[in-house]
Amino acid sequence: MLIHGGIGLSGLRVGDTWVLDLSENFLFGTWQEVVTQPSPTARSGHTLTYNGKNQTILFGGRGLGYEVLNDVWLFDSTGGHLRWLQLLFELQNIPGGLSLPRVGHSATLILGGRLLIYGGEDSCRRRKDDFWLLDISSIPSVEIQPITEKRKGLVGNMWKRLKSEGYKPNCKSFHRACADQSGRYLYVYGGMVDGLLQPVEASGLRFDGELFLVELALQQ
16 A cells, blocks of 8 residues: 655645555555655645556645645556656647646546546635546556656647536535446545635535446447
8 A cells, every 4th residue: 555645743744655565464564664756745635546557646636835736646666666757748738727737636547547537626626527537558668767858748648638428416526436347437426515615714615425427438
């Protein structure tokens, strides 16, 4: 198990990385702090999603200055060597009024080993209801070396915004989502809904108990 960041006892966001090594019978575990450079900055409200290939993908969150982030990092444990790799990208042809940075979203592994990003909120806590597809398999040699400024062009197709049809749930953040074994059906539950909230305000906050199903339509 991998954890990174969060909010410490002092109320400040932290940027440390820890790995839990479990015994073969899963009865005992040992925590190991991983100190590498580079590594993601301090944050909370981000997602960590294991892709089944000794890799975990980190996306977004809220930083030390309350800024909302849109960076992508890959934690690679292949061969027992633990390291963070930052995946740089450029968003192209994004329609006006849409933004990628978010906190409190969900990131779920789906069909084809891709990540489905849903919902979350921006720096003003405006909640979202959009779907984004994150496909790190489009990056050549991602398992070999980190993406640098000179190789930005290789990751231009990493992101894709998906269209949704049918039922429109409330915009939400800090919900939970999971996919079935086929990777074609996503279940989304709960979260915070309603309103424009400032960081210190609690009025208007409401938790949602809705459960809905998302079916991913395969292109013919």
